[in-house]
Amino acid sequence: MEFQLSPEDEAFRQELRQFLREEVPPEKTGGMSSMNEGDENGGDAFAMAMRKKLAQRGWLTMGWPKEYGGQDASPMRQTIFMEEMAYWDAPGMDLMGVGIVGPTIMRVGSDAQKRQHLHAIAKGEVIWSQGFSEPGAGSDLAGLQTRADLKGDVFVVNGQKIWSSGAHRADYMYLMARTDQDVPKHKGISALLVDLKSTKQGLEIRPIINMAGMKGFNEVFFDNMEVPRENLLGELNQGWYYSMGLLESERTAFINFSAIGRSVIEGLTRLVNDPDARGIASGKRPETRAKLADATIENKVARNLALTVTWMTGKGIRPTYQASVAKVFGTEAFKRLAWSAMSIVGLYGQVERQKQYAPLMGRVNSIYYTSVGMTIAGGASEIQRNVIATRGLGLPR
Amino acid sequence: MDLGLSEEQEMIKTTARDFLEKECPKSLVRDMEEDDKGYSPELWKKMADQQWMGMVIPEQYGGQGFSFLDLAVLIEEHGRALVPGPFFSTAVLCGMPLAEFGTEAQKKEHLPKIANGNEIWVYAQTEPSATWEASGVELKAAAQGDGFVLNGTKLFISYAHVADYLLVAARTKDGGKPEEGITLLCVDAKAPGIAYEGLKTIASDHQSEITFKDVKVSKDSVLGEVDGGWAIIQKIGEWGATGKCAEMVGGAQLVLEMSVEYAKQRVQFGRPIGSFQAIQHHCANMVTDVDGSRYIAYEAIWRVSEGLDASKEVSMAKAWVSDAYRRICALGHQIHGGIGFTKEHDMQLYFRRAKAAELAFGDGDYHRELVAQHLGI
Numbered sequence: 001m002e003f004q005l006s007p008e009d010e011a012f013r014q015e016l017r018q019f020l021r022e023e024v025p026p027e028k029t030g031g032m033s034s035m036n037e038g039d040e041n042g043g044d045a046f047a048m049a050m051r052k053k054l055a056q057r058g059w060l061t062m063g064w065p066k067e068y069g070g071q072d073a074s075p076m077r078q079t080i081f082m083e084e085m086a087y088w089d090a091p092g093m094d095l096m097g098v099g100i101v102g103p104t105i106m107r108v109g110s111d112a113q114k115r116q117h118l119h120a121i122a123k124g125e126v127i128w129s130q131g132f133s134e135p136g137a138g139s140d141l142a143g144l145q146t147r148a149d150l151k152g153d154v155f156v157v158n159g160q161k162i163w164s165s166g167a168h169r170a171d172y173m174y175l176m177a178r179t180d181q182d183v184p185k186h187k188g189i190s191a192l193l194v195d196l197k198s199t200k201q202g203l204e205i206r207p208i209i210n211m212a213g214m215k216g217f218n219e220v221f222f223d224n225m226e227v228p229r230e231n232l233l234g235e236l237n238q239g240w241y242y243s244m245g246l247l248e249s250e251r252t253a254f255i256n257f258s259a260i261g262r263s264v265i266e267g268l269t270r271l272v273n274d275p276d277a278r279g280i281a282s283g284k285r286p287e288t289r290a291k292l293a294d295a296t297i298e299n300k301v302a303r304n305l306a307l308t309v310t311w312m313t314g315k316g317i318r319p320t321y322q323a324s325v326a327k328v329f330g331t332e333a334f335k336r337l338a339w340s341a342m343s344i345v346g347l348y349g350q351v352e353r354q355k356q357y358a359p360l361m362g363r364v365n366s367i368y369y370t371s372v373g374m375t376i377a378g379g380a381s382e383i384q385r386n387v388i389a390t391r392g393l394g395l396p397r
Numbered sequence: 398m399d400l401g402l403s404e405e406q407e408m409i410k411t412t413a414r415d416f417l418e419k420e421c422p423k424s425l426v427r428d429m430e431e432d433d434k435g436y437s438p439e440l441w442k443k444m445a446d447q448q449w450m451g452m453v454i455p456e457q458y459g460g461q462g463f464s465f466l467d468l469a470v471l472i473e474e475h476g477r478a479l480v481p482g483p484f485f486s487t488a489v490l491c492g493m494p495l496a497e498f499g500t501e502a503q504k505k506e507h508l509p510k511i512a513n514g515n516e517i518w519v520y521a522q523t524e525p526s527a528t529w530e531a532s533g534v535e536l537k538a539a540a541q542g543d544g545f546v547l548n549g550t551k552l553f554i555s556y557a558h559v560a561d562y563l564l565v566a567a568r569t570k571d572g573g574k575p576e577e578g579i580t581l582l583c584v585d586a587k588a589p590g591i592a593y594e595g596l597k598t599i600a601s602d603h604q605s606e607i608t609f610k611d612v613k614v615s616k617d618s619v620l621g622e623v624d625g626g627w628a629i630i631q632k633i634g635e636w637g638a639t640g641k642c643a644e645m646v647g648g649a650q651l652v653l654e655m656s657v658e659y660a661k662q663r664v665q666f667g668r669p670i671g672s673f674q675a676i677q678h679h680c681a682n683m684v685t686d687v688d689g690s691r692y693i694a695y696e697a698i699w700r701v702s703e704g705l706d707a708s709k710e711v712s713m714a715k716a717w718v719s720d721a722y723r724r725i726c727a728l729g730h731q732i733h734g735g736i737g738f739t740k741e742h743d744m745q746l747y748f749r750r751a752k753a754a755e756l757a758f759g760d761g762d763y764h765r766e767l768v769a770q771h772l773g774i
């Protein structure tokens with residue numbers, strides 16, 4: 001056992017920190033804590049410029065193979081990258097394109113699809129969105145009803161998606177649709193790569209304002225939208241099985257919860273010690289001490305659970321239930337932290353995204369909102385617990 | 398970063414598990430709860446033959462020279478099997494400080510006998526003051542001639558009545574800060590003036606009240622420096638707290654396995670209760686707590702073992718694992734229903750020891766406050 005980074009990994013972390021100190025001024029942070037989606041104050045432009053800079057340094061797709069513009073970086077390196085970005089709350093990450101779409105195209109995409117998409121993602125030039133969930137198909141994703149009927153050289157798509165994050169500004173969508181109505185539900189689903197910008201007909205994207213008042217996700221309507229046949233990803237009716245592999249490439253992202261949490265804890269620690277910070281619970285109060293100590297300990301537990309997944313992946317051991325454990329614990333501890341943080345900052349916690357009065361650049365208030373969605377997005381806590389119990393512990397279904 | 402056990406540690410683990418499954422069945426654990434001595438000399442001898450007592454003792458003193466991390470892997474198995482007796486106090490709480498802080502003469506005299514199982518040692522810190530803080534050490538050691546005279550009471554000391562030696566924290570100087578003026582003394586457990594009064598405690602771990610009345614000890618029985626005992630006590634606290642974490646992780650793992658197994662077997666409403674989602678989520682929460690405990694425990698153990706500054710990580714681990722083990726037992730009990738509430742069932746053995754381990758070397762509240770101090774709040 002060894003609970004520390006190798007000297008090379010540590011050097012990489014320092015290099016990253018230096019880069020972030022230079023490139024991301026505090027007022028431009030908010031990449032993780034507010035999800036940074038659809039920020040009207042030029043946040044998008046800054047995020048995309050950051051993404052390009054990350055790409056230029058080879059960091060954006062560091063985990064990819066060299067032939068597709070990556071660096072073959074170890075899962076631990078990727079985790080360090082994620083962790084520092086989230087700790088800094090820096091914009092510019094691309095979980096969808098880099099973590100999900102790219103690796104799936106590499107695995108099952110055609111040569112033409114690889115040529116068209118992989119380098120564009122690696123250069124940080126395109127925005128991807130994910131069209132999975134539907135009004136009637138959330139946790140039960142395989143129950144999706146959006147249909148894509150092959151007619152000649154095109155798929156004709158009809159139906160509706162919901163919660164598609166970032167679709168309002170995305171170039172592409174990774175769409176899951178039903179291509180065979182007559183087989184059991186998992187077996188009739190295909191994956192299509194949809195060019196949102198050049199699709200002129202049969203597509204409507206309506207932003208949904210999330211409860212934090214931000215444009216985060218969207219409803220997407222398809223009315224005889226045509227998708228060229230060559231945009232089918234992999235084989236017909238295999239889409240479900242490709243998407244099941246998705247979580248695997250997202251795995252290193254579990255570190256985000258503890259990373260952003262740690263920066264909030266450090267900020268709170270400064271605040272409660274600051275004799276001039278009025279209205280903030282004093283660090284002398286036993287309740288404050290216990291809350292911050294608890295948060296620190298839980299944060300460590302969450303980080304270790306995320307690192308376990310990274311470590312197993314690096315070793316070539318397939319985590320059966322550990323990813324779900326990291327997700328449930330990480331997101332739930334994050335929510336508890338948000339509650340504690342709000343109670344520590346007292347009346348000031350009400351102030352939203354207004355830098356003067358909102359504690360920690362508004363981050364405390366932000367995570368109070370975002371932490372609500374994290375235990376739902378990407379498989380709700382209940383679903384994760386089902387996975388842990390059945391796949392991990394072998395309990396009967 | 399490496400979160401796995403080495404091949405050698407895997408060996409330690411499987412050998413220990415096989416050995417204890419055979420030599421330390423639950424029937425023995427139960428017998429020892431009622432036994433006068435509270436441990437089996439026969440098993441003790443066999444454990445010594447396995448070289449367990451001398452695992453971390455340097456080779457030149459008859460031990461095996463393994464690391465504390467290696468020892469923790471063994472202790473985890475002890476926690477799983479609920480090994481009764483003074484192993485923890487002998488090997489961890491006394492063997493380790495003797496090896497690290499003892500004089501050449503003390504090491505030569507005692508370490509080989511600890512390693513071969515011929516000396517039982519018990520660590521005596523707590524008193525009726527019932528705190529792990531320095532202020533709790535009130536037992537007086539007054540300088541007299543070439544040594545000290547001890548007067549006072551130690552309380553909550555497991556297996557003291559079968560010990561050959563007591564490692565006693567005593568106050569040698571008053572005034573100043575509570576941390577100053579404490580001295581550790583190696584005391585012959587059968588010395589005149591020492592009396593033992595047994596306590597009945599939750600984990601049946603044979604605790605005693607020890608009274609010292611004009612007990613004479615010589616100067617060479619001082620471990621470390623006169624008045625300089627607190628630094629060693631803190632080190633013992635780190636070994637003790639993290640060792641208890643390893644023990645709790647082992648117990649928690651078994652409670653999880655036992656509960657999952659039961660959930661697969663027990664049928665109600667025509668189906669195994671493990672197919673009910675409420676039960677599944679109890680199990681999922683248990684394994685999350687077990688895994689979370691394991692890594693935070695071993696991170697602290699690793700730091701202690703490597704000689705790195707570890708006090709913050711130790712407190713984080715002890716606070717977390719202490720509470721997690723209690724939660725795991727509570728869910729285990731819930732899954733078992735009425736049968737788990739019986740004396741006959743093994744759940745209670747773990748439930749009771751979980752509480753004792755939680756209290757040893759500071760509970761969650763105690764360590765959370767230390768964590769807050771480490772944060773600089």
Ligand SMILES: Cc1cc2nc3c(=O)[nH]c(=O)nc-3n(C[C@H](O)[C@H](O)[C@H](O)COP(=O)(O)OP(=O)(O)OC[C@H]3O[C@@H](n4cnc5c(N)ncnc54)[C@H](O)[C@@H]3O)c2cc1C
Pocket residue numbers: 129130131132133134137138139140162163164165166217373374376377378379380381382383386674
């Ligand atoms: C911030 C955010 C971003 C998102 N981004 C995207 C995106 O980009 N693309 C996309 O496709 N989707 C996205 N989603 C949607 C997300 O995947 C779904 O919200 C999620 O899968 C849950 O589905 P649902 O909302 O329909 O809830 P439901 O499935 O209706 O669940 C409601 C409740 O019932 C529980 N429940 C359901 N089934 C079971 C069961 N079998 N056992 C026990 N409890 C159960 C759930 O755990 C939950 O508590 C996003 C969601 C959020 C919050």
